[in-house]
Amino acid sequence: MTSIRNIADTFALYGLGAAEALAETVWPTRCVVCDTPGASLCPTCAAKLRFVDWWRACPRCGAPFGRLQCCECNEVMLAAAGRAHPAFDGMAAAVTYNDDAARIVRGWKDAGERALVHDMARLMVPQVPPAWLASRPALVPIPASSAARRRRGFDHGNDLAHAVGNLLGLPVVGVLARPRTLDQRALGRRGRMGNLRGSFRTLEGATAPAHVLLIDDVCTTGSTMSAACDALRAAGAQTLHCLVFARV
Numbered sequence: 001m002t003s004i005r006n007i008a009d010t011f012a013l014y015g016l017g018a019a020e021a022l023a024e025t026v027w028p029t030r031c032v033v034c035d036t037p038g039a040s041l042c043p044t045c046a047a048k049l050r051f052v053d054w055w056r057a058c059p060r061c062g063a064p065f066g067r068l069q070c071c072e073c074n075e076v077m078l079a080a081a082g083r084a085h086p087a088f089d090g091m092a093a094a095v096t097y098n099d100d101a102a103r104i105v106r107g108w109k110d111a112g113e114r115a116l117v118h119d120m121a122r123l124m125v126p127q128v129p130p131a132w133l134a135s136r137p138a139l140v141p142i143p144a145s146s147a148a149r150r151r152r153g154f155d156h157g158n159d160l161a162h163a164v165g166n167l168l169g170l171p172v173v174g175v176l177a178r179p180r181t182l183d184q185r186a187l188g189r190r191g192r193m194g195n196l197r198g199s200f201r202t203l204e205g206a207t208a209p210a211h212v213l214l215i216d217d218v219c220t221t222g223s224t225m226s227a228a229c230d231a232l233r234a235a236g237a238q239t240l241h242c243l244v245f246a247r248v
Contacts, residue, residue, distance in 0.1 A: 032107035050096040062091030087229035093247035094123040101246040121163035138173040138209035142216040161215040175206040200231040208235035
């Protein structure tokens with residue numbers, strides 16, 4: 001019986017490989033940015049992305065050009081969000097959000113190019129300050145909405161967190177739950193802040209890790225990260241750092 005099962009498994013693997021080879025022949029993988037055949041993100045387009053310079057970025061919120069005077073987490077902007085301080089202890093991003101970064105995110109989440117998650121993770125990991133890793137934080141993903149999971153067939157936040165966690169050698173802990181909210185992409189700054197305020201919670205009976213590295217793909221206003229951090233702090237998190245692929 002065991003040998004028959006092994007033979008069946010072998011044929012299944014060969015069949016899967018043949019199907020993938022046929023699909024690659026008929027529909028070759030192309031770069032989501034330049035459409036060149038070969039890889040989902042070609043080395044040339046990866047090198048041309050607008051990488052965030054840590055020495056120019058805001059150390060508090062990760063805004064790409066906020067080192068001296070940040071336009072995102074200053075007192076006026078924080079007051080508009082009903083805060084005196086950012087909800088997190090620091091944020092880092094791999095690239096500035098532009099058309100090329102948007103193509104990568106859309107290709108990964110909505111066009112079936114799931115292998116892009118590994119390219120994104122490889123670009124994100126070098127942006128993590130070593131001091132953030134000293135406490136061996138747990139990676140916590142921003143969970144996708146139930147509507148997004150149904151539409152895409154997977155939880156993109158969970159996939160990205162695991163890709164980053166594999167490179168850093170850190171565990172991924174899914175403790176956040178996301179109730180129904182409007183799609184953030186359809187809202188402006190004020191609408192985004194109001195839409196997510198208080199919307200996150202931790203899973204029933206879950207305790208947040210003491211040291212957290214929160215993972216998401218894109219940060220626009222920071223409202224998603226802030227709402228998630230509020231829930232994690234309420235559940236026991238002591239230090240909260242955020243890492244995203246692209247920062248608006």
